[in-house]
Amino acid sequence: xxxxxxxxxxxxxxxxxxxxxxxxxxxxxxxxxxxxxxxxxxxxxxxxxxxxxxxxxxxxxxxxxxxxxxxxxxxxxxxxxxxxxxxxxxxxxxxxxxxxxxxxxxxxxxxxxxxxxxxxxxxxxxxxxxxxxxxxxxxxxxxxxxxxxxxxxxxxxxxxxxxxxxxxxxxxxxxxxxxxxxxxxxxxxxxxxxxxxxxxxxxxxxxxxxxxxxxxxxxxxxxxxxxxxxxxxxxxxxxxxxxxxxxxxxxxxxxxxxxxxxxxxxxxxxxxxxxxxxxxxxxxxxxxxxxxxxxxxxxxxxxxxxxxxxxxxxxxxxxxxxxxxxxxxxxxxxxxxxx
Numbered sequence: 139x140x141x142x143x144x145x146x147x148x149x150x151x152x153x154x155x156x157x158x159x160x161x162x163x164x165x166x167x168x169x170x171x172x173x174x175x176x177x178x179x180x181x182x183x184x185x186x187x188x189x190x191x192x193x194x195x196x197x198x199x200x201x202x203x204x205x206x207x208x209x210x211x212x213x214x215x216x217x218x219x220x221x222x223x224x225x226x227x228x229x230x231x232x233x234x235x236x237x238x239x240x241x242x243x244x245x246x247x248x249x250x251x252x253x254x255x256x257x258x259x260x261x262x263x264x265x266x267x268x269x270x271x272x273x274x275x276x277x278x279x280x281x282x283x284x285x286x287x288x289x290x291x292x293x294x295x296x297x298x299x300x301x302x303x304x305x306x307x308x309x310x311x312x313x314x315x316x317x318x319x320x321x322x323x324x325x326x327x328x329x330x331x332x333x334x335x336x337x338x339x340x341x342x343x344x345x346x347x348x349x350x351x352x353x354x355x356x357x358x359x360x361x362x363x364x365x366x367x368x369x370x371x372x373x374x375x376x377x378x379x380x381x382x383x384x385x386x387x388x389x390x391x392x393x394x395x396x397x398x399x400x401x402x403x404x405x406x407x408x409x410x411x412x413x414x415x416x417x418x419x420x421x422x423x424x425x426x427x428x429x430x431x432x433x434x435x436x437x438x439x440x441x442x443x444x445x446x447x448x449x450x451x452x453x454x455x456x457x458x459x460x461x462x463x464x465x466x467x468x469x470x471x472x473x474x475x476x477x
Contacts, residue, residue: 406434
């Protein structure tokens with residue numbers, strides 16, 4: 139199908155608002171990466187989102203998409219030939235059986251309130267229904283989207299469209315790296331420098347540890363490949379505890395240098411915190427977090443951050459609070475039945 143035919147098909151199917159000069163078009167490949175970057179950057183101040191991304195970051199992400207064909211699953215809103223917003227859809231299968239049909243829609247603030255973002259949301263849902271029709275009817279199916287507590291415009295559109303807030307997560311920050319507790323590892327465990335050939339073993343251990351988390355889906359090989367290419371892939375900072383040849387738990391520390399430069403801070407991330415079941419309830423996570431504080435402090439960092447599911451069944455929120463982290467922002471997962 140020609141690109142003109144694709145555009146015609148998309149435009150005839152969308153519930154577009156009556157705005158002079160508005161058209162909805164499809165993805166045009168790499169030429170759209172700077173367009174997407176401009177739209178993301180143009181919305182950050184209005185939405186109070188701290189997201190340091192580059193055209194290269196976008197290109198890397200789109201090289202590794204799973205369950206998504208951007209030429210069919212992306213839509214750009216244009217006014218007088220200038221892109222002012224875009225959206226994308228994809229799907230995932232929860233380990234517990236629910237199929238998730240996921241999406242987002244970005245729009246520059248000056249074009250909000252004119253029905254454009256609502257039109258993108260409606261087109262997202264229509265495309266996701268088309269995808270769902272090609273899947274076997276084997277369990278519950280839901281639309282899923284996300285918003286932080288500062289993304290009020292997107293949140294209001296989701297609620298208006300019938301989405302319900304079903305889960306919250308927190309962005310947490312430890313505002314200093316002073317008074318780090320001295321917490322020994324549990325007996326029989328040791329932390330060793332990560333060797334390149336161990337990365338896949340560590341990845342598999344983390345995948346196993348996270349399987350009982352809410353909303354968990356099967357990890358895709360593409361995710362690891364993208365991560366390896368990312369500037370925040372820093373195995374030399376990880377704190378991985380071993381019980382002889384078995385990974386017991388870990389903290390996958392990193393520093394986002396671009397973000398620190400943009401926001402004028404020295405923050406290190408203590409993410410990917412997990413302990414495998416046989417080694418839980420022994421103080422391992424706490425000890426690894428304390429070690430991580432020292433590692434990032436030695437790099438000149440002055441604060442630490444992480445994200446956590448507010449209803450984590452293993453008491454992660456309480457653990458992080460006890461280690462000096464404070465809630466800085468709330469994020470919400472929204473869902474509604476597909477049919």
